[in-house]
Amino acid sequence: MIHFDAIFLVDDDPINNLINNRLLSKVEVSENIEEFLEGQFAIERVSEIPSHKKILIFLDINMPVMNGWEFLEIYQEKFPDRNNKIIILSSSIDFQDRQKAEEYSIVSGFLEKPLTLDKIKLQLTHYEEEG
Numbered sequence: 001m002i003h004f005d006a007i008f009l010v011d012d013d014p015i016n017n018l019i020n021n022r023l024l025s026k027v028e029v030s031e032n033i034e035e036f037l038e039g040q041f042a043i044e045r046v047s048e049i050p051s052h053k054k055i056l057i058f059l060d061i062n063m064p065v066m067n068g069w070e071f072l073e074i075y076q077e078k079f080p081d082r083n084n085k086i087i088i089l090s091s092s093i094d095f096q097d098r099q100k101a102e103e104y105s106i107v108s109g110f111l112e113k114p115l116t117l118d119k120i121k122l123q124l125t126h127y128e129e130e131g
Helices: 013-028 039-048 069-080 094-102 117-130
Strands: 006-010 034-037 055-059 085-090 107-112
Touching: 006 013, 006 039, 013 034, 013 117, 034 039, 039 055, 039 069, 055 069, 069 085, 085 094, 094 107, 107 117
Parallel strands: 006 034, 006 055, 055 085, 085 107
Antiparallel strands: none
16 A cells, blocks of 8 residues: 655645545555645645655645645745645536646646545555556
8 A cells, every 4th residue: 555654635625624634544545644724834844844755735726825726836846856746636627627737747636526535545546556
């Protein structure tokens, strides 16, 4: 089973973060799950973690202050050599959002809310197959 040193939940909705935290705790891929209501705080936290550590980031697109697209731009600029996994987790069903997400090489998945155990397991299976 794949393991991450940390999982970040970046979503401005604390209820979503709470529910997703509980779901991710059940799959036991990390003992460290951190919640961020603003993308900027998640960016700052990534910079505090050694670059060899693996982080799985669930990122909402529609957030005030810094939206998910702005997060991705800053992340790419600040951490070009990190090998973390970023999954967009959004309520957006707009096909253009999916297309835009595919333009970012750092985005490894696009899931529609709500997050479920099946969606998590499917994504993790995909990472294990990648090696």
